[in-house]
Amino acid sequence: MNDHPNLPPRFEPPRRALLGPGPSDVAPSVLTAMASPTIGHLDPAFLRLMDETRQMLRAVFGTDNAMTLPISGTGSAGMETCLVDLIEPGDRVLVGAHGVFGGRMAEVARRAGARVEAAESPWGEELDVDLVRRMAKAQPPKVIALVHAETSTGVLTPLGPFRAIADEVGALLVVDMVTSLGGLAVELDRNGVDAAYSGTQKCLSCPPGLAPISLSPRAVAALDARKTPVGSWYLDLSLIRGYWGSERAYHHTAPINMLYALHEALRLVLTEGITAREARHRALAEALWAGLEALGLELLVAPAARLPPLTTVKVPDGVDEAQVRRALLSDFGVEIGGGLGPLKGRVWRIGLMGHAARWENVALCLSALSSALRRQGHATPSDAIDAARQAQQMT
Numbered sequence: 001m002n003d004h005p006n007l008p009p010r011f012e013p014p015r016r017a018l019l020g021p022g023p024s025d026v027a028p029s030v031l032t033a034m035a036s037p038t039i040g041h042l043d044p045a046f047l048r049l050m051d052e053t054r055q056m057l058r059a060v061f062g063t064d065n066a067m068t069l070p071i072s073g074t075g076s077a078g079m080e081t082c083l084v085d086l087i088e089p090g091d092r093v094l095v096g097a098h099g100v101f102g103g104r105m106a107e108v109a110r111r112a113g114a115r116v117e118a119a120e121s122p123w124g125e126e127l128d129v130d131l132v133r134r135m136a137k138a139q140p141p142k143v144i145a146l147v148h149a150e151t152s153t154g155v156l157t158p159l160g161p162f163r164a165i166a167d168e169v170g171a172l173l174v175v176d177m178v179t180s181l182g183g184l185a186v187e188l189d190r191n192g193v194d195a196a197y198s199g200t201q202k203c204l205s206c207p208p209g210l211a212p213i214s215l216s217p218r219a220v221a222a223l224d225a226r227k228t229p230v231g232s233w234y235l236d237l238s239l240i241r242g243y244w245g246s247e248r249a250y251h252h253t254a255p256i257n258m259l260y261a262l263h264e265a266l267r268l269v270l271t272e273g274i275t276a277r278e279a280r281h282r283a284l285a286e287a288l289w290a291g292l293e294a295l296g297l298e299l300l301v302a303p304a305a306r307l308p309p310l311t312t313v314k315v316p317d318g319v320d321e322a323q324v325r326r327a328l329l330s331d332f333g334v335e336i337g338g339g340l341g342p343l344k345g346r347v348w349r350i351g352l353m354g355h356a357a358r359w360e361n362v363a364l365c366l367s368a369l370s371s372a373l374r375r376q377g378h379a380t381p382s383d384a385i386d387a388a389r390q391a392q393q394m395t
């Protein structure tokens, strides 16, 4: 006899096309991998999976860094790991802040006891290289931290100029790659990145729950030279490496089935190839941009600074942006995102990430937006799908 007669029915998620800022659609084989039987976190078969996962992560990150592994937790856990492991109380940290996630990095660094300075640029624009250089030279920081792919604004920041500044002042370069890893060639070693973190739920097209990170030998040396213990026990890489390294020392119980999922997701990324994957994300983004402009919509970010996996579109005057998102979800099963912070109510955020970056999703999104806008009396001038198809063929 059931003691809880009012138990809810088994949860059946609705079918959606996840075209927001994340999570993105998960490839079927990743979901299948996740549903495989759970085994022990010290089972020899699992240890093999761990080694293969690290090897594939290095390839996707474009690095030979020995310290490359997935942290148990979402992207923010990756952010926190890189910052709390490298920062000691009183260290100076210079953060590039032109969106939500740069702001979050500054807050995490502050909580780790750093003296934080934020180099602020307007949201929707590139980080100001001259400002970062001036600030870094005035008070040389131990760490320069920035967001490669700002999901809150849709801006992609080139890393080269900031590596050069870090070299000029002898700083470590810490980069948020939550929305670039798996969608763009991030090339840690070529770009001289000292610590990078990501999340599984964006261009890697895995469910949320793991945060791949990678630390250069220089960053590992900084970790080893600490005078104070890392402020977080759970995110202390000097302990976590004991489990991921040859000792296999217990630290915490690995999220086994999430790691099955990541292993399969990385296999899919590398089967496609990073270059082909970047080209796919860019071609579909170009198609989306052309289609949106054909609908009479304006994009927030200038073409040269646009982030292919995440597009920010300005909400036209007189349109109820939340109503448009609700119509997309209820009539088409399409999820897109709204704006954050100062962009709240002013933009939509459309993601084309990983498995979701497909032509049919571009067409679906444009048709759905066109329908929702027309219903609010906003004329949509030309055939967006034709414009999108032409742009895609040109790339």
Ligand SMILES: Cc1ncc(COP(=O)(O)O)c(C=O)c1O
Pocket: 021, 022, 074, 075, 076, 077, 079, 101, 147, 149, 150, 151, 152, 176, 178, 179, 199, 208
């Ligand atoms: C650029 C960026 N950094 C960090 C995060 C935080 O990741 P999570 O929400 O997985 O903790 C996100 C999440 O959207 C992000 O887009």
